[in-house]
Amino acid sequence: AQSVTQLGSHxxxxxxxxxxxxxxxxxxxPPYLFWYVQYPNQGLQLLLKYTSAATLVKGINGxxxxxxxxxxxxxLTKPSAHMSDAAEYFxxxxxxxxxxxxxxxxxxxxxxx
Amino acid sequence: xxxxxxxxxWVICKSGTSVKIECRSLDFQATTMxxxxxxxxxxxxxxxxxNEGSKAxxxxxxxxxxxxxxxxxxxxxxLTVTSAHPEDSSFYICSARDEGPHQPQHFGDGTRLSxx
Numbered sequence: 001a002q003s004v005t006q007l008g009s010h011x012x013x014x015x016x017x018x019x020x021x022x023x024x025x026x027x028x029x030p031p032y033l034f035w036y037v038q039y040p041n042q043g044l045q046l047l048l049k050y051t052s053a054a055t056l057v058k059g060i061n062g063x064x065x066x067x068x069x070x071x072x073x074x075x076l077t078k079p080s081a082h083m084s085d086a087a088e089y090f091x092x093x094x095x096x097x098x099x100x101x102x103x104x105x106x107x108x109x110x111x112x113x
Numbered sequence: 114x115x116x117x118x119x120x121x122x123w124v125i126c127k128s129g130t131s132v133k134i135e136c137r138s139l140d141f142q143a144t145t146m147x148x149x150x151x152x153x154x155x156x157x158x159x160x161x162x163x164n165e166g167s168k169a170x171x172x173x174x175x176x177x178x179x180x181x182x183x184x185x186x187x188x189x190x191x192l193t194v195t196s197a198h199p200e201d202s203s204f205y206i207c208s209a210r211d212e213g214p215h216q217p218q219h220f221g222d223g224t225r226l227s228x229x
Binding site: 034049100 | 119208218220221222
């Protein structure tokens with residue numbers, strides 16, 4: 001069975017500080033992993049995806065994530081937070097066919113001036 | 114590329130009416146589209162997988178007769194909430210996949226449904 005756990009429903013950082021959003025997964029087969037961002041009253045926008053190529057994945061808006069099989073983790077990071085990064089972030093795992101996505105419960109990122 | 118358009122973005126209607134939500138892939142063909150429901154401050158819950166030209170596959174606990182899904186073409190899927198009641202009020206989001214390996218789901222902007 002596949003599942004995703006996002007530790008911390010709310011994360012608050014100061015502008016310019018490091019952003020770290022945690023995601024751990026469980027999967028019975030090699031997973032494909034994704035991070036999406038959601039702004040209020042909008043759909044989800046793909047930030048980045050891991051599809052069994054390079055373990056360090058770079059995405060849009062300066063975000064990146066590292067796939068660590070030994071830790072079953074796919075944490076999202078950004079070196080320097082910007083006010084515009086304030087949003088909700090979802091980690092998701094999918095099987096080989098990408099048809100069934102399992103989403104984490106989401107982490108709301110607050111960026112303080 | 115890979116734009117998914119969802120319409121309407123907001124709808125308010127009376128209890129007992131039916132509401133149709135459209136999901137279109139604008140610049141790609143989507144054999145498979147997905148319908149999610151999101152409750153306030155919660156994650157997305159997959160309701161059904163919509164396959165072009167065939168019946169949708171519903172997740173456990175989702176009423177097929179309540180949430181009618183039609184995927185008549187490679188660029189359009191519709192979700193109809195029949196005889197809507199206040200408990201059906203929610204944020205509904207569709208997504209679509211482009212063909213080919215390693216293509217992620219692309220999401221529409223969602224529809225806020227409020228039943229009075």
